[in-house]
Amino acid sequence: MMNIPLLLPTEWVHELLMGWMPETAVSIVEMVLIAVVYLAFFAVAGLYLVLLERKVAAWIQLRLGPNRVGFWGIFQTIADALKLVSKELTGTVKADKFLYNLAPYFPIVAALIALSVFPFSKSLQAYDVNIGIFFLTAVSSIGVIGILIGGYGSNNKYALIGAMRSGVQVISYELSVGLSLLTMVLLTGSLQLSEIIETQRTGGWLIVQGHIPALIAFMIYMIAGTAETNRAPFDLVEAESELGAGYHTEYSGMKFAYFFLAEFINMFIIASIATTVFFGGWLSPFGITDGIFWLQPIWFILKVFIIILLMMFFRWTYPRLRIDQVLTLEWKYLLPLNLMNIVLMAIIVWLKFTISW
Amino acid sequence: MERVFFYIFAVIIIVFAIASVTSKKILRAIMYLLMSLLAIAALYFMMDYAFLGAVQMAVYAGGIIILFIFSVLLIHHVEGEIEEPSKMRKIGMALLSLLGLGISLATIYSFDFKVATKTATTSVENIGKGLLNYGEGGFILPFEVISILLLAAMIGAIIIAKGRKNI
Numbered sequence: 001m002m003n004i005p006l007l008l009p010t011e012w013v014h015e016l017l018m019g020w021m022p023e024t025a026v027s028i029v030e031m032v033l034i035a036v037v038y039l040a041f042f043a044v045a046g047l048y049l050v051l052l053e054r055k056v057a058a059w060i061q062l063r064l065g066p067n068r069v070g071f072w073g074i075f076q077t078i079a080d081a082l083k084l085v086s087k088e089l090t091g092t093v094k095a096d097k098f099l100y101n102l103a104p105y106f107p108i109v110a111a112l113i114a115l116s117v118f119p120f121s122k123s124l125q126a127y128d129v130n131i132g133i134f135f136l137t138a139v140s141s142i143g144v145i146g147i148l149i150g151g152y153g154s155n156n157k158y159a160l161i162g163a164m165r166s167g168v169q170v171i172s173y174e175l176s177v178g179l180s181l182l183t184m185v186l187l188t189g190s191l192q193l194s195e196i197i198e199t200q201r202t203g204g205w206l207i208v209q210g211h212i213p214a215l216i217a218f219m220i221y222m223i224a225g226t227a228e229t230n231r232a233p234f235d236l237v238e239a240e241s242e243l244g245a246g247y248h249t250e251y252s253g254m255k256f257a258y259f260f261l262a263e264f265i266n267m268f269i270i271a272s273i274a275t276t277v278f279f280g281g282w283l284s285p286f287g288i289t290d291g292i293f294w295l296q297p298i299w300f301i302l303k304v305f306i307i308i309l310l311m312m313f314f315r316w317t318y319p320r321l322r323i324d325q326v327l328t329l330e331w332k333y334l335l336p337l338n339l340m341n342i343v344l345m346a347i348i349v350w351l352k353f354t355i356s357w
Numbered sequence: 358m359e360r361v362f363f364y365i366f367a368v369i370i371i372v373f374a375i376a377s378v379t380s381k382k383i384l385r386a387i388m389y390l391l392m393s394l395l396a397i398a399a400l401y402f403m404m405d406y407a408f409l410g411a412v413q414m415a416v417y418a419g420g421i422i423i424l425f426i427f428s429v430l431l432i433h434h435v436e437g438e439i440e441e442p443s444k445m446r447k448i449g450m451a452l453l454s455l456l457g458l459g460i461s462l463a464t465i466y467s468f469d470f471k472v473a474t475k476t477a478t479t480s481v482e483n484i485g486k487g488l489l490n491y492g493e494g495g496f497i498l499p500f501e502v503i504s505i506l507l508l509a510a511m512i513g514a515i516i517i518a519k520g521r522k523n524i
Contacts, residue, residue: 024358098385129407131481138411141419145391148426152384164430171423191481 034126042112045268046261047077053264053312060316087253092155095250099153104255106146107262111269114139118272119194121282121296132193133185136273137178140228143262144170147230147237147247150259154250162246165323166230166237172330173234176224179338183217183345184210184277187354197281203356205280211355213345218278220338222307225270226314227326229263233318234326271307272300279303362403369396383429391422405478 013033017026051066051073058065066073091100114136119125129135144167151163185191187210188199200206207214227234238246248259275281280303282296289295321329348354370393377389394417401410442450491497 027358096382096384099388102388130478131407131411134415134481135407135411138415138419141415141423142395145418145422145426148423148430149384149388152426152430160430164427167423167427174419 049264051077056312084257090252095155096153099149103150104258107143110143111265151247158243173224173227180217180221200280207278229266232315271304275303366396
């Protein structure tokens with residue numbers, strides 16, 4: 001079945017388990033272990049991104065932000081999560097219970113699957129599928145189903161309007177995300193994420209290699225990526241002043257937390273794709289720490305962190321767009337620009353005008 | 358272990374396919390269909406044919422299903438329950454489905470399947486070269502025909518959406 005390359009310390013765990021278990025049991029136990037590790041990472045990353053968002057918001061608005069629970073408020077979001085777990089799960093009487101309860105699992109499962117293909121370092125990758133980027137776009141298209149049926153299942157007009165807006169927006173901006181990544185694939189000649197990083201190890205980061213079209217692709221990717229995660233300035237899905245809380249108006253407790261966590265993990269995923277495709281993944285700048293393998297995940301996380309900060313600055317800087325402006329931006333500006341950009345990149349690759357050393 | 362997974366997915370596909378046909382609520386039927394399609398994608402991934410699995414997810418789960426949901430939300434009455442068909446119709450449909458199942462099973466069991474001796478992963482590179490190959494065994498003609506068909510569909514959609522006045 002799926003060939004799962006071992007994570008870093010798992011070589012040791014593998015030996016340990018092989019000592020007293022049959023081979024099938026070992027592979028099952030290893031799958032479970034990897035799943036648990038990813039789930040733990042998922043939860044911790046989600047919680048601390050929420051905290052980071054609040055701190056950045058406070059910083060931009062000259063406030064202090066959460067500072068009561070633990071030093072600098074570092075346990076604030078954990079306390080919030082505990083509160084959410086202990087809350088009552090409410091629901092509307094005339095709602096479609098099955099769809100209402102099913103909906104929160106779509107975004108969170110899609111986000112978790114997408115997380116599994118990223119190379120955090122040369123060997124720290126759960127599933128190195130040979131269609132990497134295409135797999136990511138395919139999986140991320142599942143998440144919006146949860147929003148749509150959650151909005152419908154709530155039997156609430158605000159939720160339904162929010163869900164419809166989200167559906168329209170995500171389907172439109174998926175095109176731009178896919179096409180801008182395709183522009184970069186022209187440079188690498190492979191969709192596999194480990195191959196993409198290998199190309200950058202020998203020839204410099206892709207944003208340098210592809211210079212002008214790569215920069216355009218990166219800008220389009222950041223705009224479309226922000227829109228795909230339904231974050232401000234594209235957060236008209238849950239525009240608080242118009243729609244209550246949008247598609248998750250009727251959700252409470254853990255089910256609300258699933259939607260909320262998935263949103264932040266999606267931001268992490270968008271930033272991770274940008275890191276892998278544009279900024280060399282786990283590679284250090286100019287190869288300064290090439291020999292030290294345990295620094296690779298740290299470089300990766302650092303780059304992701306910088307891009308996430310950028311997305312958070314977007315959120316607290318720009319005002320929200322109207323729905324017609326959102327659609328005009330995508331279909332009349334980003335998409336034609338993107339198509340022209342692909343042709344430009346193809347010409348540059350064809351004439352070998354790329355920068356590489 | 359692969360066998361176990363295969364049977365799990367097969368049961369999911371069959372159960373949700375039946376549920377999707379018999380469900381009275383239209384949006385639930387779509388969700389059951391989605392489960393069935395995702396299980397088929399899982400089978401492709403199990404066969405190590407990740408490209409087809411991802412296409413299945415992107416096109417069917419991500420595209421078609423969302424289109425279905427949209428059309429239901431836009432057109433159908435929100436409380437939409439499908440009315441019960443007449444008894445004669447039900448029996449006729451059951452017979453027709455049984456006939457279809459019989460033909461499929463007969464074809465599958467009469468064909469002499471060989472056990473594959475070697476496995477190979479189909480890479481995207483091979484698929485792309487095959488699609489644009491105009492030599493022996495290339496698929497350039499179907500590829501171009503489908504492109505023209507899609508273009509025609511797109512232009513048609515734009516014309517219909519624009520209405521009569523502005524042409």
